[in-house]
Amino acid sequence: MxxxxxxxxxxxxxxxxxxxxxxxxxxxxxxxxxxxxxxxxxxxxxxxxxxxxxxxxxxxxxxxxxxxxARPSGPLGGEPEQVVQEMLDRLAASMAVEPVESLAVLRSMLTHPGASEAASEGAARYRAQLAAAIPAADAGVRAALISAVLIGVVLGRHLLKLEELRDAPPEQIAELLRPCLRSLTGADG
CATH class of the missing domain: 1.10.10.60 (Homeodomain-like)
Structure with missing residues (x-):
């Protein structure tokens, strides 16, 4: 030793x-x-x-x-513009380095009840944080849309390996999504 x-x-x-x-x-x-x-x-x-x-x-x-x-996820908070930046930073990080814990759950959630429950629990916590940061009457719907978009991007890049998404720099993906996320969070209003 x-x-x-x-x-x-x-x-x-x-x-x-x-x-x-x-x-x-x-x-x-x-x-x-x-x-x-x-x-x-x-x-x-x-x-x-x-x-x-x-x-x-x-x-x-x-x-x-x-x-x-074990999937890392810190709290979201602050003004809508800060929340948008936090989401984009997290997304860029998961684009640059394959998020294996998240992918393990996402890959298995359609065939394994435990994976489905774990994905649902994690997604519900994230949506609740998002909804709390969105100053709109339909914050829950907006949070669910944001969650679906971000999950779709991660799936498309790492599991489906969509060529254009797989090869695009994380910064480009984040900047293309910025207007959409700003609109959904109310940061542009």
């Missing part, structure tokens, strides 16, 4: 191992979907024993749900 490795606490080694398992599970769920991803494949990719994956997560279902819950 290296000197640095000897200094790690048992809890820190466990956190790192769990993080490695989650990262590899997210990658495999995104690439193959829920049905075709196995605990053995996740364990092999993470460099651990399949029993350790089961020890930490209990089942493939719980591993998948842990991946789905």
């Amino acid at each position: 290296t000197e640095a490795g000897a200094r790690l606490t048992r809890a820190e080694r466990r956190r790192r191992t769990e993080a490695r398992i989650l990262a590899e599970a997210a990658r495999l769920f995104a690439e193959s979907g829920y049905a075709d991803t196995t605990i053995r494949a996740v364990a092999a990719a993470a460099g651990v024993n399949p029993g350790l994956v089961m020890h930490y997560f209990g089942s493939k279902e719980e591993l998948f749900l842990s991946v789905a819950r």
Whole structure:
């Protein structure tokens, strides 16, 4: 064991191992979907024993749900113009680097109830944040439209691999969407 490795606490080694398992599970769920991803494949990719994956997560279902819950999403807030900029920044980031946790859920949501529930829960939280930031009577509808557009862009680029969308710079996509998002959030009014 290296000197640095000897200094790690048992809890820190466990956190790192769990993080490695989650990262590899997210990658495999995104690439193959829920049905075709196995605990053995996740364990092999993470460099651990399949029993350790089961020890930490209990089942493939719980591993998948842990991946789905690990998707980063901070709160949206402020004036509509700030919200638009935050959304565009997040979108550009997910265009530049494939968002494997989100893709794992999106790829699997049509065939696996747990994935569908996780996607619905995450989307509902995001829509509620958006709706709270939109000063309009139909804020819920506007938030749902924004959510659908952004999900569609991510799906088109990373899963469907639509050529023009796949090859366009993230900044160009963000700037093309800016007027639409400004209109839907009320930032242009």
